[in-house]
Amino acid sequence: MLKTLHRAEADPQLPGWQAYVVDQGWDRFSAEEHETWDILYARQAALLKGRIVRRFMDGLGKVGLDVGGIPELGRLNARLAPLTGWRCVAVAGLVPDEAFFAMLAARVFPIGNFIRTRAELDYLEEPDCFHDLFGHVPMLADRAVADAMQRFGETGVEAIAAGHGDKVARLYWHTIEFGLVREEGEVCILGAGLASSFGEALKSLDDPAIERRRFTPEGAVATPYRHDAMQPLYLVADGMDAVVAALAGPLP
Known part of the structure; x- marks a missing residue:
């Protein structure tokens, strides 16, 4: 049986996506939880060297996620916002797609408070x-990606209103969440779902049983995905420019 995912509840007194924003509750994180962050950060930062797109590593050095323990969003935003105008807000779990894409359109990224x-x-x-x-967040420190993500949020809002939410969700999944990119002849990680997963980061690049197809926006919107297991298929973009163009352009 699949576990039930945590869904954020809206505050009916607040408008739109703001209804899902909660206090991060940074003071309530335990010493063990801060230590868990440190373990994850050290392990992933070491693992990803030479395996992830350069823009990620550049952004990682700019936003200050290595300060020790779970970052406090106010301090993080003080570094991120001057770079690209993006900021992070806390949510209690997954927010509906309509609210999520509206957040992106407002240059706001939701962060789970656990x-x-x-x-x-x-x-x-x-x-x-x-x-x-x-x-x-490291990718949101890159101006081109940051601008494309805002445009993609606007596209997502429009697509959902037109009944094409499945298409925009697939394009997001196969790029920002689980995409791979070819840089200087090597296949590298792009997606956050891979960057933050020790097991799947290695599997996506090294497992010979995994299928890897060339990314096109048309192919991405037509390709289903799994949200409850490691992916059996990844799409590989020809470069970051191809990803930025796909996110900033019209939905196929």
Whole structure:
């Protein structure tokens, strides 16, 4: 039986996506939870050297996620916002797609206000604060990606309103969450779901049983995905410019 994912509840007194924003509750994180972050950070930062797109490593050095323990969002935003105008807000779990894409359109990224247990270090189905912060935020420090993500949020809002939510979700999944990119002749990790997962990061690049197809926007929107297990298929973009163009362009 699949576990039930944590769904954020909306505050009916607040408008739109703001209804899902909660206090991060940074003071309530335990010493063990901060230590879990440190273990995850040290392990992933070492693992990803030479295996992830350069823009991720450049951004990782700019946003200050290595300060020790789970980052406090106010301090993080003080570094991120001057770079690209993005900021992070805390949520209590997964938010509906309409709210999620509206957040992106407003240059806001939702961060889960919880972290995985020690038993889930290698793989976690539900995105926690490590996935959200470590996996996504470094890329938001890159101006081209940051601008494309805002445009993609606007596209997502429009697509859902037109009944094409499945298409925009697939394009997001096969790029920002689980995409691979070819840089200087080598296949590298892009997606946050891979960047934040010790087990799947290695599997996506090294497992000969995994299928890897060339990325096109048309192929991405037509390709289903698994949210409850490691992926059997990854799409490989020809470069970061191809990903940025896909996110900033019209939905196929």
